[in-house]
Amino acid sequence: MTEIHANQRVAVLTDSQNLYHSAQSRYSRKIDYSALLEKAVQNRDLVRAIAYVIRAESPEEERFFEALRDIGFETKIKDIKTFPDGSKKADWDLGMSLDAVTLASHVDVVVLCTGDGDFARLCSHLRHEGVRVEAMGFGSSTADELVDAADTFVDLGERKDTFLL
Known part of the structure; x- marks a missing residue:
């Protein structure tokens, strides 16, 4: 796989819930999405930055969604599902994967901002297609299979002062 260089086209896909x-x-802190995006792009050509978020009817969430857009993220919003037994579910795994596969022919690098091991197979597929895959997450809660499947991994926990508010 190629190393980082200035002319690479980059897509940043962020699993905001994770x-x-x-x-x-x-x-007990929040993510600095501006610092996250800056590190993910690293002075390369940003093609798309997508933040996958869940609407949970929280009063401050619309401000959060707007802040993400102001930083430069496109937001994809999914409503949380509540089942008859009271359990709740909301994830973007399939949506993120489909977007990554769709974008693969338009970019050189996909940066997955997540710790979810379910994306390991996606990393393998993208790498097979010639796309560099970089992952960013908190090492203490990131699945080993994701770290192993990506070309590189940035542990956000090692730079808390940069990536946390």
């Missing part, structure tokens, strides 16, 4: 829960449970 990052939020990791930052809250490990550090």
Whole structure:
């Protein structure tokens, strides 16, 4: 796989729920999405930055969605599902994967901002297609199979002062 160089076209796909829960449970802090995007792009050509978010009817979430857009993220919003037994589910795994596969022919690099091991197979597929895959997440809550499947991994927890508010 190629190394980082200035002319690479980059797509940044951010699993906001995964990052939020990791930052809250490990550090009781929030993600600095501006710093995250800057590190993901690294002075390369940004093609798309997508933040996958869940609408949970929280009063401050619309401000959060707007802040993401102001930083430069396109937001894809999914409503949380509540089942008859009271359990809730909301994830973007399939949507992120489909977007990554669709974008693969338009970019040189896909940066997956998540710790979810379900994306390991996606990394293998993208690499097979000639796309460099970089992952960013909190090492203490990132699946080993994701770290192993990506070309590189940035542990956000090693630079808390940069990536956490």
